[in-house]
Amino acid sequence: MITSISIIKLIFLMVIIPFVLGFFLDGFFSKSESGEISEKFMISRCFVLGFCAEIAVFQLVAVPFIVKRAAFHNVKYTFVIALAIVTILSVLFSVKGIKKRVINKINEINKMNTNVFIWGIVILLIVFETQLLALNMHMDTDDARFIAEALEACEKDTMLQLNCITGEHYDTFIGELRKEVAAPYPFFIATISSLTNIHPATLAHTCFPVFLIPLFYMCMYMLGRFYFSDSTNRVALYMLILNVIVLFSFESRFSWGYTLLTIIWQGRSIACLILLPALFYVLSNICIHDKINIGMCFSELVLMFACANLSGMAAMMAAAVSGIFCVSAIVRNLFIKDKGYTVINAILKSVAMLICTIPAYVYISLLFLMGM
Amino acid sequence: MIKDYIREMMHAGDVYKGSGMMLTLYFIALIMIFLYMKDEKRKYVIIFTALSSLLVIYTVLPAIQVFVRNIEAVSTRFFWILFTPFVTAIGLTIFVYSLNTNKKRVIVTLCLFIIVFLSGSFQLSKAMFKKAENEFRLPQSCVDIVETVLAERENPLLCVPYTIAHPFRQISSDVYLLYGEDATNGRIIFPKDKDFYTMCDEMERYTPDLDFIFERCRDYHVDYIVFDVTYHKLCKDGNVNVNNYPKDPNYVGDRTSNVKPDDFNNITVIEDDNQPYWDLSYYNLSYAGAYGQYLLYRFEY
Numbered sequence: 090m091i092t093s094i095s096i097i098k099l100i101f102l103m104v105i106i107p108f109v110l111g112f113f114l115d116g117f118f119s120k121s122e123s124g125e126i127s128e129k130f131m132i133s134r135c136f137v138l139g140f141c142a143e144i145a146v147f148q149l150v151a152v153p154f155i156v157k158r159a160a161f162h163n164v165k166y167t168f169v170i171a172l173a174i175v176t177i178l179s180v181l182f183s184v185k186g187i188k189k190r191v192i193n194k195i196n197e198i199n200k201m202n203t204n205v206f207i208w209g210i211v212i213l214l215i216v217f218e219t220q221l222l223a224l225n226m227h228m229d230t231d232d233a234r235f236i237a238e239a240l241e242a243c244e245k246d247t248m249l250q251l252n253c254i255t256g257e258h259y260d261t262f263i264g265e266l267r268k269e270v271a272a273p274y275p276f277f278i279a280t281i282s283s284l285t286n287i288h289p290a291t292l293a294h295t296c297f298p299v300f301l302i303p304l305f306y307m308c309m310y311m312l313g314r315f316y317f318s319d320s321t322n323r324v325a326l327y328m329l330i331l332n333v334i335v336l337f338s339f340e341s342r343f344s345w346g347y348t349l350l351t352i353i354w355q356g357r358s359i360a361c362l363i364l365l366p367a368l369f370y371v372l373s374n375i376c377i378h379d380k381i382n383i384g385m386c387f388s389e390l391v392l393m394f395a396c397a398n399l400s401g402m403a404a405m406m407a408a409a410v411s412g413i414f415c416v417s418a419i420v421r422n423l424f425i426k427d428k429g430y431t432v433i434n435a436i437l438k439s440v441a442m443l444i445c446t447i448p449a450y451v452y453i454s455l456l457f458l459m460g461m
Numbered sequence: 462m463i464k465d466y467i468r469e470m471m472h473a474g475d476v477y478k479g480s481g482m483m484l485t486l487y488f489i490a491l492i493m494i495f496l497y498m499k500d501e502k503r504k505y506v507i508i509f510t511a512l513s514s515l516l517v518i519y520t521v522l523p524a525i526q527v528f529v530r531n532i533e534a535v536s537t538r539f540f541w542i543l544f545t546p547f548v549t550a551i552g553l554t555i556f557v558y559s560l561n562t563n564k565k566r567v568i569v570t571l572c573l574f575i576i577v578f579l580s581g582s583f584q585l586s587k588a589m590f591k592k593a594e595n596e597f598r599l600p601q602s603c604v605d606i607v608e609t610v611l612a613e614r615e616n617p618l619l620c621v622p623y624t625i626a627h628p629f630r631q632i633s634s635d636v637y638l639l640y641g642e643d644a645t646n647g648r649i650i651f652p653k654d655k656d657f658y659t660m661c662d663e664m665e666r667y668t669p670d671l672d673f674i675f676e677r678c679r680d681y682h683v684d685y686i687v688f689d690v691t692y693h694k695l696c697k698d699g700n701v702n703v704n705n706y707p708k709d710p711n712y713v714g715d716r717t718s719n720v721k722p723d724d725f726n727n728i729t730v731i732e733d734d735n736q737p738y739w740d741l742s743y744y745n746l747s748y749a750g751a752y753g754q755y756l757l758y759r760f761e762y
Contacts, residue, residue, distance in 0.1 A: 090596070091596060221585065221590060222590075224593055225590040225591065225592060225593050225598075226590065226591045226592065226593045226594065226598045226599070227589060227590050227591075227598075228598075228599065228600075228627070228628065230627045232627065232631055233626070233627035233628075233630060233631065233641065236630075236631040237630040237631060237634065240630070240631065240633070240634045241634050244633070244634045244635070245634055251634070253630055253641075254626075254630065254637065254638045254640070254641040255637050255638070256616065256634070256637045288596070288597065289631075290597040290598070290599060290631045290632065291596045291597050291598075294597060294598035294599075295593075295596055295597075295598055309547060309550075312547060312551075313550075313551075315503070316498075316500075316503055316507075316551055317554070320558075323554055323558055326554050326557060326558075326570065327550050327551060327554040328550075330549075330550040330553050330554060330570075330573065330574075330577075331546055331547065331550035333574055333577050333578075334483075334486075334546045334549055334550055334577055334581070335546055336581075336583065336585070337483075337577050337578060337580070337581025337582060337583050338483060338546055338581055338582075339479075339581065339582040339583065339584040340477075340479025340480060340482075340483050340581065340582050341477050341479045341537075343477050343537055343538060343540065343541070344477070344479070344483070345545070345546045346546075346581070347584075350585070351589065357538070360541075361538075361541045365541060365542065365544070366544060366547060369510070369544060373503070373506045373507075376502075376506050377502040377503060377506060402535060402538050405535070406538070406539060406541060406542050409514075409517060409539070409542060410510070410514075410542050413509075413510050413513040413514060413517070413542075414510065416513065417505070417506065417509045417510060417513070420509075421505065424505050424509070425501050425502060425505050427502075
């Protein structure tokens, strides 16, 4: 049963904490290409990176407990403590300059001259898509595993130890349950469910679409601002075209439209629609800057942990995307004549991106060690 | 092996792309970005990553599939690293803004929408999105069945048609199923035993072989069994689907039966105001209630 207390807790966990975490990470991107701090922040970027950071914290906490076959409540309480520590640190590291960033943002919004009509249609479409999934019912058979595992954690306090169908106890990880050892996203659902007292099925099917569909469009807005930073009208048109494409993108079960509008709560959907595009954004930023940016590389590291949490496939794809960007950083001067970008810069940048991909390789190795 | 590799390369995107029109739009958008994007660095990033991703998808993955191991489940999802809708939207926006008047931009934008309508597939319908029946967003009949069986006993074991097996363990982990999609064993029907496959098949037929099913249920101490009035026909007389519940439009299996209702002489229909049901007392099953289109029966041991 969803109560008002549950909703407040959910908003705290899915909105406020991600925003605080993201505000810190956003600081690394609030710089121009020449390295000057613009002292503003992007709300969408805060939410997207913050959500990724929250999942990354969970990944760091959960996997050791699962490998040790510990009880679920250990994961829950350790996650709460870890999240509290990380949130406090984010606040402490962000507090300097926060006033200036907020004032600059308000000034930016006041000066904004944009096409209200197009934005109105975009927002209406986002609301339509969100209510479509949140207020209606679409069933997917994969939930028989993901939600059942989350429910096992909530009700039995065990993780991957019971057969999803018969309840038989297993002493080792077997079958497809082994995937969740390295990618324990169902237990992220279980943790949020346990903390908010919302049933895992209700949380996944009813509540998560309300947060995740707008979060997807925030991620897309973030990317739009990367390409059309000088014009909010172009961003508006881009968002409208994207909305229309998504509504008609049902060509297969793997297309974005199907993934967003029917199964957004599943780990691989979040990876496909939010985390991998966010990773593309972070790596693009790293690539276009001449000098290496440690903060952005740290964001890449956070995203690697987050991708690994959602699914083994997401970790592999994150590693692949990172590999592609590593190569692109090295060969950039073959395509763009830029005297400010030296060979040393290229190599350092590639090495930094590669080092930040290590978490993905670690969890992929764990997946293979489990026999998948 | 080389022929297999070439075949894999040619068919790499078949599952993902559908008709291929959306992927075509993606390639057109890449061309627009190449021709019209002024920012060299951003253009480089998007074009280089797109081409590199395509190279990986159409050469590396087929090579792994043919020469190393089967990665069919993985390779289709790798199309996600193309970020096709996002790149398409960027490319089309750049093209629209390459036009010099607002009138042209509006006309071209509307034309692009029509092209997207015709290229894509719109499947938002009542078949895909049913009206929510509860906060779980699962069939209310399954929720009611779970509440009933849990009120009567601890850890009840159910035998249900396979097509509705998946909601039960999402509602409560205290309810167990005799068979279902087995995540512990490659997602095949659990268990691997031939009997369970046969039972699962029989429960999907218009007239299941009740002697076989009930005998196996008793062997495994099943507590409850569920029948579906939209297709099950356990006796030759009497239609129990008086409320005209619709059949599942998405079902693609074969419901042809190996037995006929005539083979079961001891089953009659009990008329009830709400929902007629079959009398299965001959088989020591008592009627436990109607839940939408599903009839729940209790095994009496």
